[in-house]
Amino acid sequence: MALLQISEPGKSTDPHNRKLTIGIDLGTTNSLVASVISGEAKILEDNNYRLIPSRVLYEQHQISVGNDIPNHALTISSVKRLIGKKKDDIDADNIALELADSNEIFIQTPQGYKSPIQVSSDILKKLKKIASDYFGDEIYGAVITVPAYFNEGQRQATKEAAKLAEINVLRLINEPTAAAYAYGLDTKKEGVFVVYDLGGGTFDVSVLQFNEGVFEVIATNGNSTLGGDDFDQIIKNYLINKYKFNSQSLEDQANLNLIAKDIKEKLSSEDTINETIRFNNQDYQIDISLSEIEELFIPLVDKTIQCVKNALNDADLSTYEIDGIIMVGGSTRMPTIQNYIKKFFNQDLLNDLNPDEVVAIGAARQASVLSGQANDDTLLLDVTPLSLGIETMGNLVERIIPRNSTIPIAKAQEFTTYKDGQTMMKIHVVQGEREKVSENRSLGEFIVKEIPPMPAGSAKIKVTFQVDADSLLTVSAEEQTTGVKTSIEIKPSYGIEESEIRKMLEDSFTNAENDKKFRSLAEVIVDANQILELTEKAIQDDKQLLSDSEKSTIERCMNNLKSEITKKNPSKIKLATDELNNASMSFAQKRMDNSIYSSLTGKNINEINK
Amino acid sequence: MEFFDIYEIEPSFSIPVSELKNKYLVLQKKYHPDRFAHSSIEQQKTALINSSLINDAYQVLKDDIKRAKYLLECNEIEITNHTNPEFLIKQIEYEEKIEDHSHDKSELVSIQKELQEEIEQYKVNLETNFSKKDFERASKQINEFIFIHKLHLKIKEKINQLG
Numbered sequence: 165m166a167l168l169q170i171s172e173p174g175k176s177t178d179p180h181n182r183k184l185t186i187g188i189d190l191g192t193t194n195s196l197v198a199s200v201i202s203g204e205a206k207i208l209e210d211n212n213y214r215l216i217p218s219r220v221l222y223e224q225h226q227i228s229v230g231n232d233i234p235n236h237a238l239t240i241s242s243v244k245r246l247i248g249k250k251k252d253d254i255d256a257d258n259i260a261l262e263l264a265d266s267n268e269i270f271i272q273t274p275q276g277y278k279s280p281i282q283v284s285s286d287i288l289k290k291l292k293k294i295a296s297d298y299f300g301d302e303i304y305g306a307v308i309t310v311p312a313y314f315n316e317g318q319r320q321a322t323k324e325a326a327k328l329a330e331i332n333v334l335r336l337i338n339e340p341t342a343a344a345y346a347y348g349l350d351t352k353k354e355g356v357f358v359v360y361d362l363g364g365g366t367f368d369v370s371v372l373q374f375n376e377g378v379f380e381v382i383a384t385n386g387n388s389t390l391g392g393d394d395f396d397q398i399i400k401n402y403l404i405n406k407y408k409f410n411s412q413s414l415e416d417q418a419n420l421n422l423i424a425k426d427i428k429e430k431l432s433s434e435d436t437i438n439e440t441i442r443f444n445n446q447d448y449q450i451d452i453s454l455s456e457i458e459e460l461f462i463p464l465v466d467k468t469i470q471c472v473k474n475a476l477n478d479a480d481l482s483t484y485e486i487d488g489i490i491m492v493g494g495s496t497r498m499p500t501i502q503n504y505i506k507k508f509f510n511q512d513l514l515n516d517l518n519p520d521e522v523v524a525i526g527a528a529r530q531a532s533v534l535s536g537q538a539n540d541d542t543l544l545l546d547v548t549p550l551s552l553g554i555e556t557m558g559n560l561v562e563r564i565i566p567r568n569s570t571i572p573i574a575k576a577q578e579f580t581t582y583k584d585g586q587t588m589m590k591i592h593v594v595q596g597e598r599e600k601v602s603e604n605r606s607l608g609e610f611i612v613k614e615i616p617p618m619p620a621g622s623a624k625i626k627v628t629f630q631v632d633a634d635s636l637l638t639v640s641a642e643e644q645t646t647g648v649k650t651s652i653e654i655k656p657s658y659g660i661e662e663s664e665i666r667k668m669l670e671d672s673f674t675n676a677e678n679d680k681k682f683r684s685l686a687e688v689i690v691d692a693n694q695i696l697e698l699t700e701k702a703i704q705d706d707k708q709l710l711s712d713s714e715k716s717t718i719e720r721c722m723n724n725l726k727s728e729i730t731k732k733n734p735s736k737i738k739l740a741t742d743e744l745n746n747a748s749m750s751f752a753q754k755r756m757d758n759s760i761y762s763s764l765t766g767k768n769i770n771e772i773n774k
Numbered sequence: 775m776e777f778f779d780i781y782e783i784e785p786s787f788s789i790p791v792s793e794l795k796n797k798y799l800v801l802q803k804k805y806h807p808d809r810f811a812h813s814s815i816e817q818q819k820t821a822l823i824n825s826s827l828i829n830d831a832y833q834v835l836k837d838d839i840k841r842a843k844y845l846l847e848c849n850e851i852e853i854t855n856h857t858n859p860e861f862l863i864k865q866i867e868y869e870e871k872i873e874d875h876s877h878d879k880s881e882l883v884s885i886q887k888e889l890q891e892e893i894e895q896y897k898v899n900l901e902t903n904f905s906k907k908d909f910e911r912a913s914k915q916i917n918e919f920i921f922i923h924k925l926h927l928k929i930k931e932k933i934n935q936l937g
Contacts, residue, residue, distance in 0.1 A: 166776060167827065170820045173810050183812070334811050378799050477934070534811035543803050569833070572807060574826040632822055633807040 173536060183304035183535045185334065186295045187342070187527025190287065190308055190322070191218055192244040192391055193364030194494070195230070196521060197291040198528035199298075200538065205346070205528045207521055210294045215520060218244065218364075220286050222273035229290035238415050240271055242393060243287075245365045246280040247325070248318035262414070281321050285328035292331055305332040307531040309523050311366040312338035313386030313549050315595055316607050316637050323634070334534040336634040339363065340370035341381055341546050342526030343492040347517055348374045349529060349542065355487030356382075358475075360505055361523075362468065362495040365391035369472045371479040371486075377542040383478035383568045384549050385471040390464065392428075392495030398460050399424040407448050416444055431457060432497045458500045465504050472508070478568050489513045494520045545570050552629055552637060555592035555601045557582055558686035564629045567597065571635055576628040578644075582694065584701065585617040589625055591650075593639050612641045614648045620694070688737045692729055695741060696722060699748050702755060709754045721747045775848050777831035787842060787897075787904040787912075789835060798832045839923060842900055842916050851909040853916055861918050868925055872932070879936045882929055889926045896922060 186208070189196045194215040197208050207214045216230035219239040233239055240261060246254060251267050264270035270277035288308075295303050308331075310322050319336055326333045340359035347357075354374045361368040368386040372379055400420050403409040411420050423441060430437050436453045476482065489505060491513050496502065506513055517525075532538045547570055553563040556579070564575050581589065589612045596604030615623050624644040631637050642649045699722060707715070725740040778785040781797050803809070805824040810817045834840045846853060857865075868885075875881035896919040903912040 167780060167805065167824045168820045170805065170810075170817060170824065173813050173817070335808070376799070378803070534808055536812040541803055543799075543806055543808060545802060545806075570829045572822050572826045573829050574823070575830070630822075630826065633825075 183537055184299050184301055185304055185531035185535045186306045187524050187531045188291050188306050188308045189524035189527060191364055192242050194218060195287055195291055196524035197295050198524040199295060200528050200532040205525045207524060208294050208298050218287055220283050222275045224274050227286055229287055238418060240283055242365055243280045243283040247284055248321035281325045284325035288326055288329035288331055292329060304535060305334040307335050307337055307527040308333055309339045309342050309527050310336050311388055312340050312368040312370055312384045313388045315550060315605060319636055334531055337527060337530055338546055339523045340368045341544055343490060343522045344372045345379050345530060345544060346522045346526035347490050348379055356485060357488045357490055358486050359490045359492055361492040363391050363493045365393050367391060367468050369475045371475050380545040381547045383475045384547055385475035387471060390467060394464055395428055395461060396421060396424040399427050407450055409443055409448060432499060461500045465501060469508060483509050491515055492519050492522055547571060548631055548635060550595045551597055552595055554627060555594060558690045559601045560686050561594055561599060561601055561604055565631060571631050572633050574628060574630045576626050579625050579627060580621050581623045582620055584620050587615045587617055588613050589615060591627060591641050610650055612643060612650050614646060615643050616646060685732060685734045688734045689729055692725055692737050692741045695744055696725060706755050710751060714751060717747050777834055777844060780831050781835060787845060787901045794835055801828045839920055845904060846909060846913055849909050851913050853913050857917060865921060872929060879933060882933050886929050889922055892922050893926060
């Protein structure tokens with residue numbers, strides 16, 4: 165297949181037909197909306213506030229978002245941590261919210277139960293309104309940023325929330341990529357850069373190359389359950405343990421979160437805090453030093469460093485080959501992090517752009533380019549964060565698209581049937597880096613039906629994975645002889661396991677050796693069972709072709725193989741399989757001759773020669 | 775040979791790498807879905823297909839092993855799993871050597887150098903055989919080349935772990 169003909173994209177030059185576009189940074193703690201106005205990207209303010217807290221207050225007849233909410237009202241916050249997830253995936257104790265008693269996550273509010281998608285869409289509506297009020301006009305479309313390490317379910321759910329808010333999504337782009345874009349356009353620098361992006365609830369690291377207006381992501385890594393909030397949590401626990409802060413209600417917990425955040429922010433500019441805090445009608449005298457807290461932070465920072473190492477490894481680069489480190493997210497202001505990263509790369513960090521705003525600025529610029537109005541030929545080339553594959557026999561994953569593949573990407577692979585006359589095949593789509601299916605995240609499954617009955621191994625089912633420029637996956641399968649086609653899009657309701665996501669990549673590095681052992685065992689067992697089944701069937705169908713001694717040899721080999729399978733030693737199973745193979749060779753030859761003979765009988769010579 | 779056609783590069787094992795990269799960026803700038811985000815649904819679909827194909831072809835062409843396998847595939851040559859006994863012995867010797875020196879960084883680095891030289895030699899040989907259209911021989915070499923490559927990665931990882 166060659167490239168398809170495509171006409172030049174039209175550029176609308178009519179000034180009366182302007183298309184207003186915005187960039188939205190939908191954050192865990194704060195959100196921002198920005199737009200390119202006369203060639204310059206600007207944050208759009210909400211009554212002089214640049215940051216819009218990602219908090220929603222539901223009252224009987226009113227919904228308030230962000231800065232409109234009165235202080236200390238009990239609000240829904242950090243909903244980004246819940247989006248695209250199921251109840252089993254989260255640690256409900258750590259969320260100061262009343263949840264519905266179901267596997268899907270629903271939050272109890274005076275307006276009834278709300279899903280994280282609905283709450284996110286209320287935040288998005290507010291951001292859209294800020295923009296349309298500013299322009300006094302309709303917004304044509306938006307670029308919305310998501311953590312690079314968001315998986316399929318989380319991306320789909322974010323897009324769903326935008327749809328609910330009636331926003332035309334021009335593109336979902338990754339937060340570190342948006343930041344790099346803003347930075348690169350701003351400074352016109354070229355080279356290889358690392359973006360270290362610690363948001364409120366997520367951590368991403370991306371390695372990018374800037375070259376003649378192309379921003380190419382080489383590798384990305386991260387942890388979608390690690391963020392600035394976790395540092396607050398450490399301080400909160402410290403207050404509870406050391407100073408005996410006593411929190412009883414959900415409201416207390418929410419207030420304690422705010423106190424912890426406040427202390428974290430103060431420690432970014434001061435070495436010690438010595439003050440009295442009023443909490444729950446009681447005074448608490450605290451005396452905290454930065455070095456004391458830093459020690460508690462180290463395990464979290466180490467986790468981010470591990471992600472950085474993984475990304476560099478995938479990019480095949482060393483720290484000294486990096487031309488600059490761009491720090492993104494308010495949490496990167498913490499001196500602990502600044503010092504640690506500086507030391508790791510052995511160079512100064514690029515702090516010249518506002519770490520809270522740079523993502524929204526990049527998104528706004530990209531939105532303006534996508535609308536076709538900016539006279540700009542810059543290009544973003546991003547990658548898939550996690551490998552995508554399907555389940556094959558023996559609980560194994562066949563990887564179809566490896567992590568860090570440049571998107572969009574389409575890959576097809578042929579699979580075949582395992583049993584004679586098999587007419588259906590289950591396609592189970594998974595995401596992750598491990599060899600065993602059960603240790604990756606399941607994205608969904610579907611069934612290819614109406615496969616014409618054929619001997620095992622003869623049917624050809626072509627499975628195609630298409631990842632589009634939003635990093636969203638569509639899987640389709642086609643039976644090659646009949647052309648029956650089935651496909652699914654990965655929907656937001658597909659569950660994901662929180663603890664698994666966090667562990668998945670870490671584990672894939674430490675468990676690579678175990679995985680290989682498991683794989684070789686599983687593979688030999690699949691082979692062994694297949695030959696056992698084939699031989700059994702052959703004996704059933706054609707025993708007249710066997711002499712007694714041949715038959716007893718084959719049966720002895722079969723029994724031996726069956727007993728080796730139960731003992732699970734791969735090399736011994738392999739040996740026993742080979743033995744059975746050899747013993748049944750002449751039988752197979754006879755059967756083949758016989759079947760050719762039987763297919764020839766009854767036809768005249770002309771037919772055979774056709 | 776469509777991957778080579780897309781990049782307008784003569785099908786062969788040795789290819790101009792920097793030219794490939796430049797062409798890649800030129801093609802993506804022209805065909806990437808971002809260029810058609812405001813165009814019709816049809817055009818967006820076409821852009822998705824084109825851009826995916828450009829990416830796929832680039833991944834194959836820029837990688838020595840994938841490119842060699844692709845060339846064999848295009849010439850309808852199956853890669854044999856046969857390994858000649860001499861290479862098998864070499865393989866075992868390498869594995870043992872790495873095992874014996876698994877904590878000795880300088881020794882590992884010198885093995886790595888040796889492997890690097892082998893890789894270069896294999897590239898030269900592959901190029902010779904591909905240009906002579908001796909696909910049979912190329913297909914035999916490719917397995918050995920893959921093995922040496924894997925070993926090289928493994929030793930690099932070990933060296934990194936030693937810090």
